Amino acid sequence: DADVTQTPRNRITKTGKRIMLECSQTKGHDRMYWYRQDPGLGLQLIYYSFDVKDINKGEISDGYSVSRQAQAKFSLSLESAIPNQTALYFCATSDSRTRQETQYFGPGTRLLVL
Amino acid sequence: KQEVTQIPAALSVPEGENLVLNCSFTDSAIYNLQWFRQDPGKGLTSLLLIQSSQREQTSGRLNASLDKSSGRSTLYIAASQPGDSATYLCAVLNTGTASKLTFGTGTRLQVTL
Numbered sequence: 001d002a003d004v005t006q007t008p009r010n011r012i013t014k015t016g017k018r019i020m021l022e023c024s025q026t027k028g029h030d031r032m033y034w035y036r037q038d039p040g041l042g043l044q045l046i047y048y049s050f051d052v053k054d055i056n057k058g059e060i061s062d063g064y065s066v067s068r069q070a071q072a073k074f075s076l077s078l079e080s081a082i083p084n085q086t087a088l089y090f091c092a093t094s095d096s097r098t099r100q101e102t103q104y105f106g107p108g109t110r111l112l113v114l
Numbered sequence: 115k116q117e118v119t120q121i122p123a124a125l126s127v128p129e130g131e132n133l134v135l136n137c138s139f140t141d142s143a144i145y146n147l148q149w150f151r152q153d154p155g156k157g158l159t160s161l162l163l164i165q166s167s168q169r170e171q172t173s174g175r176l177n178a179s180l181d182k183s184s185g186r187s188t189l190y191i192a193a194s195q196p197g198d199s200a201t202y203l204c205a206v207l208n209t210g211t212a213s214k215l216t217f218g219t220g221t222r223l224q225v226t227l
Contacts, residue, residue: 004157042118042203042217058214090157100146100165101207103215105157 003027004106006091012112013081021076021109023091031094032074033103034058034066036087043090049074050096081113116141116208120218127194128226135189135221137204142182149178149189150203152220158203162189166209194225 004025013019023032031050035043035058045058047066055068063085067075078085091106117140127133137147146165150158162171162178164187170179177190191198201222205215 040219042219043205043215044217045214048214092158100163102148102160102163104160105150107155107157 004091004093004104006089006106006109008109009107010110012114014114015082017081019078019081019111021078021089021091021111023074023076023106025072025091025093025104025106027093027095027104028071029093029095029104030071031096031101032068033092033094034064034074034076035090035092036060036085037090037108038087046076046089078111078113081111083113086111086113116144116206116216118204118206118216118218120202120204120221122221123219124222124224126224126226129194129196131194131225132190132192133194133223135191135202135223137187137189137218139185139187139206139216141208142185143209144182145207145209147178147180147187148205148207148215149176149187150205152201152203161202191223194223196225196227199224 007022033048034046037043044060049055049068052068065077089109092103094101094103119138148163149161164171164180175192180187201220203220205217
């Protein structure tokens with residue numbers, strides 16, 4: 001089984017709808033991240049969480065919110081989806097106890113906002 | 115603000131060739147640099163991580179080098195295979211940025227038979 005899972009894998013929604021993307025991990029890592037990837041651009045950080053009570057905005061947090069329900073779960077919400085939020089969304093985890101802090105990524109969620 | 119650039123954006127080589135992918139970054143105050151592989155419809159897989167104090171890392175046919183002072187890293191792939199076809203991303207972790215990676219836009223590699 002995959003260590004970092006994302007649901008759904010694909011989602012089509014309409015402008016103005018609220019949607020939630022979910023991420024779960026079995027790696028026991030304390031840190032979790034949400035990124036978006038647009039064609040021709042690098043991954044951009046939306047939000048990150050260092051533990052359940054520590055949530056921080058990334059580069060492009062406007063229009064998004066997150067919830068860290070447990071150490072293993074980190075959800076991303078689009079309160080009112082708009083077409084320019086169409087992108088590939090990735091969740092990632094890392095372990096602060098390791099010196100290298102390698103990030104491990106989920107398979108991604110492809111979101112289309114019509 | 116850190117900026118990461120990868121050149122070329124796309125590369126096609128015949129099977130068996132050795133090749134080099136390039137990554138450059140503007141701020142040399144990095145903690146580490148990672149190379150990732152991304153396959154269509156799949157997530158990113160970490161290939162190699164180089165700490166700022168290191169000059170290179172090797173894994174199988176892959177060798178990554180880091181020249182922090184010049185803001186450059188290279189990923190060398192020996193004896194390329196069709197299965198190496200993917201997009202390769204480099205990302206830097208700056209000191210003092212609380213685990214936030216800055217990614218390049220990637221090099222799309224195709225290895226042909």
